[in-house]
Amino acid sequence: MGHFLHDVYSAFLTPLLPLFKESFGLSYFLVTSLSLYGRIPSLFNPFIGLLADKVKIRYFVIITPAITAISMSLLGLSQNYWQLSLLLFIMGWSAAFFHVPAPVLIRRVSGNQSGKGMSFYMVGGELARTIGPLFITSAVSWWGLEGSWRVMPVGLLASVILFFRLRNLKKVDYKPKPKSQGAWKELGKNKQLFIALTGYTFSRGMVRGVFVTLITTYIVVNGGDIWDGTYALMIIQFAGAIGTLISGGYSDRFGRRTSLLFIAVVSPVLLLLFNYTDGYMNMIVLALIGLFIFGSNPILLALVQDIKTDRPSFNNGIFMTISFAFGAVAALLVGKIADLSSLDMVYQISPLFALIAIPFTLMMPKDEGVKLKL
Numbered sequence: 001m002g003h004f005l006h007d008v009y010s011a012f013l014t015p016l017l018p019l020f021k022e023s024f025g026l027s028y029f030l031v032t033s034l035s036l037y038g039r040i041p042s043l044f045n046p047f048i049g050l051l052a053d054k055v056k057i058r059y060f061v062i063i064t065p066a067i068t069a070i071s072m073s074l075l076g077l078s079q080n081y082w083q084l085s086l087l088l089f090i091m092g093w094s095a096a097f098f099h100v101p102a103p104v105l106i107r108r109v110s111g112n113q114s115g116k117g118m119s120f121y122m123v124g125g126e127l128a129r130t131i132g133p134l135f136i137t138s139a140v141s142w143w144g145l146e147g148s149w150r151v152m153p154v155g156l157l158a159s160v161i162l163f164f165r166l167r168n169l170k171k172v173d174y175k176p177k178p179k180s181q182g183a184w185k186e187l188g189k190n191k192q193l194f195i196a197l198t199g200y201t202f203s204r205g206m207v208r209g210v211f212v213t214l215i216t217t218y219i220v221v222n223g224g225d226i227w228d229g230t231y232a233l234m235i236i237q238f239a240g241a242i243g244t245l246i247s248g249g250y251s252d253r254f255g256r257r258t259s260l261l262f263i264a265v266v267s268p269v270l271l272l273l274f275n276y277t278d279g280y281m282n283m284i285v286l287a288l289i290g291l292f293i294f295g296s297n298p299i300l301l302a303l304v305q306d307i308k309t310d311r312p313s314f315n316n317g318i319f320m321t322i323s324f325a326f327g328a329v330a331a332l333l334v335g336k337i338a339d340l341s342s343l344d345m346v347y348q349i350s351p352l353f354a355l356i357a358i359p360f361t362l363m364m365p366k367d368e369g370v371k372l373k374l
Contacts, residue, residue, distance in 0.1 A: 003124035004131075005158035006065040006098050009072040010038070010091060011132025011237075012148075014213055015230045016075065018220045019145060024081050028343065032213055032335030035328055037085040038092035042324030048100045049317025060097045061105065062162045067094035069155020076140065076148030096324075100317045103301050122248070122298040126241035130234050133216075137230045190307060192363060194318060197300065199360030200260070201323050205330030206353035207267065207293050210346055211236060211286075213331050218343055232286060239287035240294025248298035256303045257364045260296055264357040267292050271351040303364070 071091040078084040216229030251259040304319045
């Protein structure tokens with residue numbers, strides 16, 4: 001529930017991008033750069049992780065939905081690009097303090113089914129990114145862009161509910177233990193895994209830049225309206241929620257690397273099909289794209305949490321830094337390519353972006369999965 005309530009608000013930006021592009025006369029590069037401001041705080045995720053390894057992590061999860069709700073609800077009142085950037089920067093800090101400790105909390109209550117646990121955690125986020133665009137698009141339709149602040153109270157209420165639900169959940173708090181090695185030695189020990197995660201995340205970030213960040217703009221540029229773009233985004237996000245729900249459990253059974261490799265091989269084929277279909281078939285392919293590109297999320301989280309360590313939040317912080325930072329750089333690159341060529345060209349070459357993930361998947365450690373009783 002906490003992940004859902006937090007990410008409903010962080011999902012407001014994408015459906016509003018066509019409106020901001022028109023209002024402020026932004027290039028595609030500047031449009032995609034807006035997501036960067038929300039990701040800059042992720043550079044500090046390892047340090048947030050070190051802090052989360054020493055304090056009561058549930059309080060991070062409690063307070064951050066309110067902060068995110070306030071900052072994102074005020075986007076419509078922005079008068080220029082820089083005001084938008086400031087609000088997104090504040091949201092980025094809030095998101096970092098939520099997303100770094102939350103998977104550790106989930107891991108501590110999931111036992112030996114961490115993949116399934118991560119799926120349930122991630123499905124909240126993906127459902128939020130399905131509902132969030134509908135929520136803010138409806139609000140803008142009713143009250144105008146300047147009336148977006150009216151949706152703020154729901155997020156404030158979310159933090160109140162989380163406080164009463166989590167305040168006594170003491171078993172997830174950190175219990176101080178002697179550390180077997182320094183934090184940065186921990187990073188060096190897992191260097192190959194994090195290099196593989198960097199390449200995989202960069203590839204996925206480029207695909208997400210095309211099919212998530214720019215999908216509403218693509219629809220509007222090709223003759224649709226903001227509702228058409230929102231519906232397309234909702235199809236991708238809802239299918240992504242389904243992929244997120246089922247993929248973690250499958251990775252528990254068949255192995256993390258095998259599952260990620262399957263996703264990496266199928267994704268370029270689906271992106272190619274998107275460019276050569278139309279009508280209902282195009283929407284079906286779009287849904288399958290969402291199913292696969294978001295299906296990797298809980299597997300990657302579980303892969304990081306599988307590392308045997310005394311510093312789980314630190315390792316998760318490193319992964320979140322990689323995920324957000326390289327995802328943002330990838331999205332910026334996609335925007336720049338669109339400015340230099342065209343948005344249609346970006347969609348035509350998008351299968352190449354997905355192919356990048358395959359060699360990096362092969363660098364990941366082999367695992368056999370576990371046999372679970374049904």
